[in-house]
Amino acid sequence: QVLVIYHYLCNVCDEDMLNHCHRIVHNQSAIDVHLYSVTSNTRTISTWLKCTKCDKTTPLVEMNEKSLLLSFAKFLELKFYGSGYTASCFEGSRDCPHSALKDYIQYFSSNGLLAEFRPNSVTILNTRLPSLHLGPPAMTGKEIHDQLMPEINILQEKITTLVEQVATYLDLYQHVGVVAEHKESLKVQRNYYLGQVKKLKEKMKESYSKNDTVPELTPECKQSVMDDLNDTIVKLKIELVTVQDDWNNRIEQLHDANPKHFWEQKQSNEPDARQNDPTPSAPLADNPTPAYDDVSGPPSTSADTSPRQKHEDSSAGIQAGNNEDGIICAEEFEGPPILDDKGDYEEIDNDVTHVQQNSWLVLQKSTEGKQSDNLTEPHSPIRERPKQRKIGKFLSRQFQPLPSLFYPNEHHAHVSALSVPLSVYENEPTSIIAFTLSSHLYTEAVSRDTANRSSQQQTPVSIQAEESPTVPFNDTKTEHVSLDFNERNARFYCKVYFAKDFQKIREKVIPSGDARYIRQLCRSIGHKPKGGKTRAEFYKTVDNRLLVKEVKPVEMSSFEKIAPKYFQYVTTAVNKGNPLLLAKILGMYTVGFKNTKTGNSKRIDVVVMENLLYGCKHRMIFDLKGCTRNRCTEDTSSVLLDVNFLKHSTNEPVYVYPHAKHVLIHAISMDTEFLAENAVIDYSLLICVDKASGELVVGIIDFLRTFTLDKRLEMHVKKLSSKTLPTVVYPELYRKRFFEAMEKYFIAVPDKWTGLESATV
Numbered sequence: 001q002v003l004v005i006y007h008y009l010c011n012v013c014d015e016d017m018l019n020h021c022h023r024i025v026h027n028q029s030a031i032d033v034h035l036y037s038v039t040s041n042t043r044t045i046s047t048w049l050k051c052t053k054c055d056k057t058t059p060l061v062e063m064n065e066k067s068l069l070l071s072f073a074k075f076l077e078l079k080f081y082g083s084g085y086t087a088s089c090f091e092g093s094r095d096c097p098h099s100a101l102k103d104y105i106q107y108f109s110s111n112g113l114l115a116e117f118r119p120n121s122v123t124i125l126n127t128r129l130p131s132l133h134l135g136p137p138a139m140t141g142k143e144i145h146d147q148l149m150p151e152i153n154i155l156q157e158k159i160t161t162l163v164e165q166v167a168t169y170l171d172l173y174q175h176v177g178v179v180a181e182h183k184e185s186l187k188v189q190r191n192y193y194l195g196q197v198k199k200l201k202e203k204m205k206e207s208y209s210k211n212d213t214v215p216e217l218t219p220e221c222k223q224s225v226m227d228d229l230n231d232t233i234v235k236l237k238i239e240l241v242t243v244q245d246d247w248n249n250r251i252e253q254l255h256d257a258n259p260k261h262f263w264e265q266k267q268s269n270e271p272d273a274r275q276n277d278p279t280p281s282a283p284l285a286d287n288p289t290p291a292y293d294d295v296s297g298p299p300s301t302s303a304d305t306s307p308r309q310k311h312e313d314s315s316a317g318i319q320a321g322n323n324e325d326g327i328i329c330a331e332e333f334e335g336p337p338i339l340d341d342k343g344d345y346e347e348i349d350n351d352v353t354h355v356q357q358n359s360w361l362v363l364q365k366s367t368e369g370k371q372s373d374n375l376t377e378p379h380s381p382i383r384e385r386p387k388q389r390k391i392g393k394f395l396s397r398q399f400q401p402l403p404s405l406f407y408p409n410e411h412h413a414h415v416s417a418l419s420v421p422l423s424v425y426e427n428e429p430t431s432i433i434a435f436t437l438s439s440h441l442y443t444e445a446v447s448r449d450t451a452n453r454s455s456q457q458q459t460p461v462s463i464q465a466e467e468s469p470t471v472p473f474n475d476t477k478t479e480h481v482s483l484d485f486n487e488r489n490a491r492f493y494c495k496v497y498f499a500k501d502f503q504k505i506r507e508k509v510i511p512s513g514d515a516r517y518i519r520q521l522c523r524s525i526g527h528k529p530k531g532g533k534t535r536a537e538f539y540k541t542v543d544n545r546l547l548v549k550e551v552k553p554v555e556m557s558s559f560e561k562i563a564p565k566y567f568q569y570v571t572t573a574v575n576k577g578n579p580l581l582l583a584k585i586l587g588m589y590t591v592g593f594k595n596t597k598t599g600n601s602k603r604i605d606v607v608v609m610e611n612l613l614y615g616c617k618h619r620m621i622f623d624l625k626g627c628t629r630n631r632c633t634e635d636t637s638s639v640l641l642d643v644n645f646l647k648h649s650t651n652e653p654v655y656v657y658p659h660a661k662h663v664l665i666h667a668i669s670m671d672t673e674f675l676a677e678n679a680v681i682d683y684s685l686l687i688c689v690d691k692a693s694g695e696l697v698v699g700i701i702d703f704l705r706t707f708t709l710d711k712r713l714e715m716h717v718k719k720l721s722s723k724t725l726p727t728v729v730y731p732e733l734y735r736k737r738f739f740e741a742m743e744k745y746f747i748a749v750p751d752k753w754t755g756l757e758s759a760t761v
Contacts, residue, residue, distance in 0.1 A: 489597035530638035626741030
C-alpha cells in the first residue's frame with residue numbers, strides 16, 4: 001500500500017508523494033500520511049509508536065504474519081473507532097494513559113521508505129441555507145440597553161438645550177409683564193419632558209439590564225418592549241420640534257410688540273451683536289437610533305396658533321398642492337429679499353411681513369419675473385438688486401428664530417396618517433422607504449391596485465403631493481406606486497416597484513408582515529463591505545436583519561423582466577418548504593430627496609434583501625463563481641474569491657456532513673436551473689465559514705443581471721485576450737461551470753452510517 005502511494009504522481013504539480021501529504025478523513029477524525037526516504041534497505045516491515053501528548057515511544061518491532069494479514073481498511077477502522085484502547089500494553093508505555101490509536105503517531109519502515117500515520121482532528125460543518133422565515137432578532141438585554149440608552153441621553157440633552165435657548169431669549173424681555181407667565185410655562189414643560197425621559201430610563205431598567213441581571217425575556221417580548229421605547233423617543237422628538245416652533249411664535253410676538261425694547265436690551269447686554277450672537281447654538285447631535293413610552297397629554301404650549309404655525313402644520317408630512325407663489329426658502333440668508341405677487345421687490349416698512357421659515361417653500365418666480373424651477377439647481381445664486389441692501393439692513397434687526405435642535409438632514413414632523421411613528425433621515429434611504437410604506441396614501445394605492453388589477457387599461461398608480469422636478473417619474477405599469485411628500489425644507493420621493501407582489505412575499509417570509517418590515521427600515525447605518533469590485537452603497541438595518549444595496553439601472557430593468565417568475569418561484573419554495581439558496585429580495589425602490597436649505601439632493605435605486613451573514617461572528621467570507629480567471633485578491637482581510645478559496649482548501653479543506661452536502665447540491669441545482677432559464681448570469685455563491693457555530697453559511701447573491709447584448713460583447717472581447725473562459729459566458733454554460741465547481745469545493749465526510757440508504761436487506 002505504501003509503495004502504491006509512493007509511486008503516485010500528482011496530476012496538478014507532477015510531484016511524487018514525498019512532497020505531498022495524503023489525508024484520510026472519516027467520522028470527525030483524520031489521518032495524515034507522510035512519506036520520507038531512509039537509509040534502511042530491509043525488506044521486512046518494522047513499526048513503532050510515539051505519543052503526541054507525553055512523547056513516550058514504544059520499541060521498534062517487526063510486524064508478524066498475523067498483523068500482515070489484516071486489511072488496510074481494518075487498520076483504518078481501528079484508528080478511527082479504537083479510542084478505548086490504551087498504550088499500557090506496549091512495552092515502554094505502561095505508564096501512558098492515552099489512546100494507543102488516536103493519540104499515537106504510528107511509523108512503518110521498509111525498503112528505504114518511512115511512512116508516518118499522524119492522527120488529526122478536523123471540523124465538519126453543517127450547512128445553513130437562507131431561512132424561509134425571518135424571525136425576531138436574537139439580541140441580549142445588554143445589546144438592547146447599549147443601543148437605546150445613548151439615544152435617551154441625547155434626547156435629554158435636547159430638552160435641556162431647548163430650555164436654555166428659550167430662557168436666554170425671555171431674559172431679553174424681562175421687563176415685559178407677560179414674560180413671567182412664559183417662564184412659568186417653560187418650567188412646566190421642562191419638568192414634564194424630563195419626567196418622560198426619566199420614565200424611559202426606568203422602563204429600560206425594568207426590561208433590560210446592562211449587566212444582564214434582569215431575567216432574559218423571550219425574543220418576542222424584547223421586540224415588543226423595544227418597539228414601545230422606539231416609538232416614545234420618536235414621538236418626543238416630534239413634540240420637541242413642535243414646542244420649539246411654538247416658542248418661536250411666542251417670542252416673535254414679544255418682539256413685534258416690543259421691538260425697541262428688545263434691541264436696546266440686546267445692545268446693552270452685547271455691544272457687538274455680530275461677534276456676540278445672543279442666540280444660543282444648538283449642540284451637534286449624533287445621528288441617533290430611534291428608541292420609546294407612549295406620550296399623552298403634554299403641557300399646552302400656546303392657547304392659539306399663529307398663521308405661520310398653521311402654515312407649518314399644513315405643510316409637514318404628505319402634502320397635496322402646496323404651491324406658494326413668490327416665496328423663497330432662505331433661512332441661511334441674513335437679509336433675504338421679499339417678493340411681491342408681481343415678482344418685484346417690496347419696499348419694507350415697520351409693518352414688513354416676515355420671511356417664513358421651516359416650511360416647504362419653493363421659489364416659483366425668478367428675479368427676472370419669469371417662471372423658474374430652481375429645484376434642480378440647488379446652488380444657483382439669488383441675484384441681488386440695489387434695494388436688497390436696504391432690506392437686508394432692516395431685516396438684520398428682525399426676530400431671529402431659535403436654532404434648530406436637530407441636524408438639517410433630520411426631519412421630525414407630526415404626521416397623523418402613519419401606521420408607525422417615525423422620522424426621516426436624508427442619509428438613510430430606508431427611512432424614506434419606511435415613511436412611504438407606512439403612509440395611508442400608499443396603503444390606499446395598493447388596495448386600489450389590487451381591486452383593479454384585472455383591468456389592463458387602468459391608468460398608472462401614482463400618488464403625488466406636488467410634482468418633483470428633481471426626481472421625475474413616469475409609471476408605465478400598475479404594479480408600481482410612486483409617492484411625493486414634503487417636510488419643511490425638504491422634498492422626498494419614493495417609487496415602490498411591484499408593491500403588491502413584494503408585499504405578498506413579505507407576508508410569507510416575515511411573521512408580522514409589513515408591520516415588522518417597516519419598523520426594521522426606520523433606521524439604518526452605512527455599511528462598507530470589504531472586497532469586491534462594486535462601488536455600490538450598502539446599508540444595514542439596526543437589527544442587522546436586512547441589507548440594502550444600491551443597484552444599477554440596467555439591473556433594475558433586468559429584474560423587472562423576470563420579476564413575475566421570481567415571485568412565483570420563491571412563493572412555491574416557501575409554501576412547499578423547499579431549500580432555497582437565493583438571498584430573498586423583499587423590495588425594490590427608487591428613492592430621492594432635495595433639501596432646499598442645504599442644497600443636498602440624491603437619487604438612488606436600491607433593493608432590500610435578507611442579510612445572509614446575520615449572526616455570524618467568527619467568520620471567513622468567500623464570493624465564489626466557479627471561475628478562476630481574475631478571481632484572486634491580495635487583501636486577506638476582505639471578501640475572498642475562488643483562487644483564494646482553493647489556496648485555503650489546500651491546508652484547511654471545507655468538510656461538510658454528507659446529508660448537508662446533499663441538500664446544498666440539490667438547492668444549487670434547482671436555483672441555478674431557474675436562473676439559467678431566465679438568462680441570469682454573473683451570480684455568486686456567498687459562503688461564510690463560521691467555525692464558532694460549526695456552520696457553513698451559504699446563499700446565492702447578485703442574480704439581477706441577465707445575458708444582454710453588452711454582456712455578450714464583453715464575453716467575446718475577453719475570449720480574444722485569453723485562452724481561458726471569461727467569467728461571463730452563456731447562461732447554461734455559466735450554470736454548468738458553477739454547479740461542477742461547487743460540487744468539488746465542498747467535501748462530504750462519510751461516517752459509519754454512510755451507504756446504508758442504498759443497502760439491501
